[in-house]
Amino acid sequence: MDRSAEPRSAALTVAGAEPPEPPSAEAPLSRTERRKALTRQKLIDAARAMLETTRRAELEERALEEARLTDAGERGMPVEQRVG
Numbered sequence: 001m002d003r004s005a006e007p008r009s010a011a012l013t014v015a016g017a018e019p020p021e022p023p024s025a026e027a028p029l030s031r032t033e034r035r036k037a038l039t040r041q042k043l044i045d046a047a048r049a050m051l052e053t054t055r056r057a058e059l060e061e062r063a064l065e066e067a068r069l070t071d072a073g074e075r076g077m078p079v080e081q082r083v084g
Helices: 031-071 077-084
Strands: none
Touching: none
16 A cells, blocks of 8 residues: 555645744744743742742751750760860
């Protein structure tokens, strides 16, 4: 059976049915594309801020625990031993 005469797909046989090329870097963005990009950037910024806040809270909690252990004498070296 000779398949070379058969069209590969219906989309390729219809004029103008091929997918459009992606916009180049120089092409201006449409209003919708600008809005999507801005929304995406806002989501990224919000996620980054949330991660920074969480990380800061974790570090402060760890510092408090280290201070408590040091004050209780469970961490670090007593001053008397360091001086001598």
